[in-house]
Amino acid sequence: MARPRRRLLAAVSALAALAAVGAGSLLDLRTPAPTPASAPADEFSAGRAYADVQVIAARPHVAGSAANDQVRAHIEQRLRGLGLETEVQDTVAPEAGQLSGAAGGTTVARVRNVVARLPGTDPTGRVFLVAHYDSVQTGPGGNDDAAGTSAILEVARALAVGPKPRNDIVFVLTDAEEACLCGASAFAASHPLAADGGVVLNLEARGSTGPVIMFETSKDNAKLVDVFGRAAPHPVGTSFAVEIYRALPNDTDFTAFLDEKFVGLNSAYIDGGAIYHTPLDTPAAMDRGSLQQHGDNALGLAREFGRTDLTDLRSGQDATYFPVPGGLVRYPGWLTLPLALLAVAAVAALGWLTRRSGRASVGRLAAGFGLALVPIVLAPVAAQLLWLAITTIRPGYAELLDPYRPIWYRLAVLALAAAILFTWYALLRRRIGPAALAMGGLAWLALLGVLLAVAVPGGAYLTTLPALAGALGGLVALRTRQAGPWPVVAVTAAAAVGVAILLPTVVLLFPALGMGMGGVAALVAVLLGLTALPVVDLLHPQAGGQRGMRALRARRLAVLPAGAAAVAAVVLAGVGLAVDRFDAEHPAPTHLMYALDAGTGQARWLSHEADPQPWTDGYVDGMASVEDDFPGLGDGELRVGPAAAANLPAPKVDVLADSTSGDERTLRLRLTPQRSVRLATLHVDRATAMVLRADVAGRSVPVEPREGKWGFGLVFHAPPTEGIEVTLTLRPIAAQVSLRAMDASDGLDALPGFRPRPPDVGVVGSHSSEMLAVARTYPF
Numbered sequence: 001m002a003r004p005r006r007r008l009l010a011a012v013s014a015l016a017a018l019a020a021v022g023a024g025s026l027l028d029l030r031t032p033a034p035t036p037a038s039a040p041a042d043e044f045s046a047g048r049a050y051a052d053v054q055v056i057a058a059r060p061h062v063a064g065s066a067a068n069d070q071v072r073a074h075i076e077q078r079l080r081g082l083g084l085e086t087e088v089q090d091t092v093a094p095e096a097g098q099l100s101g102a103a104g105g106t107t108v109a110r111v112r113n114v115v116a117r118l119p120g121t122d123p124t125g126r127v128f129l130v131a132h133y134d135s136v137q138t139g140p141g142g143n144d145d146a147a148g149t150s151a152i153l154e155v156a157r158a159l160a161v162g163p164k165p166r167n168d169i170v171f172v173l174t175d176a177e178e179a180c181l182c183g184a185s186a187f188a189a190s191h192p193l194a195a196d197g198g199v200v201l202n203l204e205a206r207g208s209t210g211p212v213i214m215f216e217t218s219k220d221n222a223k224l225v226d227v228f229g230r231a232a233p234h235p236v237g238t239s240f241a242v243e244i245y246r247a248l249p250n251d252t253d254f255t256a257f258l259d260e261k262f263v264g265l266n267s268a269y270i271d272g273g274a275i276y277h278t279p280l281d282t283p284a285a286m287d288r289g290s291l292q293q294h295g296d297n298a299l300g301l302a303r304e305f306g307r308t309d310l311t312d313l314r315s316g317q318d319a320t321y322f323p324v325p326g327g328l329v330r331y332p333g334w335l336t337l338p339l340a341l342l343a344v345a346a347v348a349a350l351g352w353l354t355r356r357s358g359r360a361s362v363g364r365l366a367a368g369f370g371l372a373l374v375p376i377v378l379a380p381v382a383a384q385l386l387w388l389a390i391t392t393i394r395p396g397y398a399e400l401l402d403p404y405r406p407i408w409y410r411l412a413v414l415a416l417a418a419a420i421l422f423t424w425y426a427l428l429r430r431r432i433g434p435a436a437l438a439m440g441g442l443a444w445l446a447l448l449g450v451l452l453a454v455a456v457p458g459g460a461y462l463t464t465l466p467a468l469a470g471a472l473g474g475l476v477a478l479r480t481r482q483a484g485p486w487p488v489v490a491v492t493a494a495a496a497v498g499v500a501i502l503l504p505t506v507v508l509l510f511p512a513l514g515m516g517m518g519g520v521a522a523l524v525a526v527l528l529g530l531t532a533l534p535v536v537d538l539l540h541p542q543a544g545g546q547r548g549m550r551a552l553r554a555r556r557l558a559v560l561p562a563g564a565a566a567v568a569a570v571v572l573a574g575v576g577l578a579v580d581r582f583d584a585e586h587p588a589p590t591h592l593m594y595a596l597d598a599g600t601g602q603a604r605w606l607s608h609e610a611d612p613q614p615w616t617d618g619y620v621d622g623m624a625s626v627e628d629d630f631p632g633l634g635d636g637e638l639r640v641g642p643a644a645a646a647n648l649p650a651p652k653v654d655v656l657a658d659s660t661s662g663d664e665r666t667l668r669l670r671l672t673p674q675r676s677v678r679l680a681t682l683h684v685d686r687a688t689a690m691v692l693r694a695d696v697a698g699r700s701v702p703v704e705p706r707e708g709k710w711g712f713g714l715v716f717h718a719p720p721t722e723g724i725e726v727t728l729t730l731r732p733i734a735a736q737v738s739l740r741a742m743d744a745s746d747g748l749d750a751l752p753g754f755r756p757r758p759p760d761v762g763v764v765g766s767h768s769s770e771m772l773a774v775a776r777t778y779p780f
Contacts, residue, residue, distance in 0.1 A: 031289030064718025105713020125310030148203030165306030197261025210271025239458030277765025441530030498531030587762025672723030686711030
């Protein structure tokens with residue numbers, strides 16, 4: 001009886017050690033305690049910064065609005081009060097990247113960036129701290145991006161009272177980020193301070209809480225990452241996140257700086273995504289610990305880059321990096337493939353020694369490799385099916401980045417992945433053998449490492465390092481299997497490497513991708529389980545030797561962890577459904593727009609909801625495309641329903657000049673909204689003319705071919721009250737050129753037939769939510 005007791009003690013000790021490593025890894029992701037307003041003047045204080053958050057996010061302040069003017073005035077006052085050289089860059093600029101406005105055509109905006117400079121004593125370049133001060137139309141932007149703006153104001157204050165930096169520090173608070181990234185585009189392309197480039201630190205938020213993640217870098221980032229690891233007090237970031245973000249069609253202000261002149265880092269906190277771009281994104285919703293981390297890191301990096309020689313920060317390669325308790329592990333990218341191949345060699349050596357020692361035959365090793373694919377595939381598929389079932393019960397989740405209280409669903413996914421892994425292991429352990437199954441798991445980790453090293457180098461460490469550690473631990477365990485506790489120590493240390501690397505990844509993936517892609521987190525969780533199979537095996541009786549009732553009891557005990565995990569998955573999902581109900585504080589998201597054709601007097605309600613909520617269902621009753629009538633709303637079918645026509649004027653189009661030269665006609669027009677609007681659009685009917693060139697407010701804009709009725713489209717955000725001057729050079733096709741003008745404001749409350757939302761019905765975080773569009777066709 002001594003051997004089972006020793007095995008149980010070994011299992012408990014190993015699991016306790018892994019739990020300690022996991023707890024340390026998760027604790028390292030915690031945000032720091034917010035520092036009060038009484039903190040020393042040279043430190044960042046979330047308490048001081050939060051006072052700015054309350055002013056900036058007092059109400060929605062979309063670009064071009066009176067509320068945005070007030071926010072800009074506050075920012076100017078704060079920066080001028082610090083004695084900084086401060087100006088407002090007032091210009092018209094094109095978009096950077098492809099956001100919502102791009103669907104309607106070429107996108108530009110009138111922007112007013114606030115730019116301030118702290119001169120350096122002996123500059124080798126410039127450091128730019130960037131955040132946007134505008135909000136979406138549906139919410140006040142307490143986190144997005146009052147957090148970044150207020151953090152920069154507090155960093156500017158802390159730098160202004162301290163020793164002067166060697167390099168210039170430039171504070172750039174951009175406008176119209178939510179509309180089109182046009183403010184950042186204007187600064188990067190045309191501001192004199194940006195002419196020579198420099199280091200950009202962009203501060204963002206896509207949620208309300210969680211650690212601040214450095215999720216994007218410029219290319220060839222090794223030197224930048226080294227500074228980040230040394231100078232940021234709370235460095236959380238992974239090269240895997242950079243690879244994911246580069247592959248996604250997402251943009252921030254940082255996008256405008258991704259050219260040869262600039263290098264930099266992009267950071268944000270992203271948990272609590274349910275409130276993103278909604279009326280719930282208020283100052284009260286902010287986790288001030290996240291604000292503190294944002295500011296601590298920005299201040300530390302600004303000081304470090306402020307004294308660093310900035311003439312050569314491109315290293316010629318990207319780094320691999322990831323967080324561990326106490327810091328950031330980083331190594332050069334050129335090591336990625338050699339390490340992956342070394343892991344394959346180490347796993348092959350372990351397989352050879354496993355067969356030579358008699359622990360598994362070649363056939364069993366092959367079977368273990370093939371069967372290890374089962375949980376790798378099944379766990380993410382099961383996680384996606386679980387979420388499909390949950391969204392079927394609660395369809396409102398489909399309109400959210402994440403549930404309001406996602407923790408129960410996240411735990412359910414992890415329990416489901418554990419149930420699949422434990423069941424797979426319990427069913428196959430006796431027939432295939434623990435050594436073969438563990439080898440199969442390590443072999444897949446090593447193979448995935450090579451594939452990632454070739455396709456996604458920044459993510460290869462996720463499987464390469466656990467595979468390498470597991471193989472080395474297995475080699476030590478096999479060579480010292482008669483040497484007391486050392487085999488258990490070896491496999492536990494190897495598993496600890498997997499826990500330290502993969503557990504934080506699982507935790508960060510949930511908010512990054514949302515529950516809609518919870519299968520990715522389930523996949524990584526299974527990979528974590530495969531690295532720990534030798535420790536999991538300690539929970540089972542010694543392999544071999546059991547007969548009769550003892551064998552039956554052993555098999556029953558083996559399925560207990562699987563059964564417990566399966567029950568936990570069901571219970572946790574049920575708890576999630578029970579506690580995360582839609583109510584006044586956590587309303588069901590809905591999307592509704594109103595579109596009026598001022599020429600025909602016809603109006604329609606429109607919605608993007610695929611499965612309309614009951615409230616939305618009262619307005620829309622079918623599907624249709626509105627692109628021909630409202631090209632500024634983009635293409636694709638929407639939910640539509642009849643609406644009463646409101647007495648609203650369409651934007652006015654006046655001809656300022658009309659000339660013909662050869663087969664070209666030039667129209668100089670003024671597009672003037674007749675009410676307070678967020679954007680205005682102008683489209684040309686391709687059946688009447690082909691647009692050859694276009695100028696907006698004296699600036700040439702791209703003329704990109706478009707499918708459908710409208711051959712050319714222009715979307716202008718934050719149009720001035722005096723209107724927009726547009727010059728079109730055309731090749732006429734018909735006697736008259738047909739132009740479609742549209743403008744859009746926000747707010748549906750005053751419309752005939754609108755019924756206010758009940759307390760438990762909210763507004764989805766969309767750039768078109770609550771939009772009121774009015775259009776008219778003009779022949780010239």
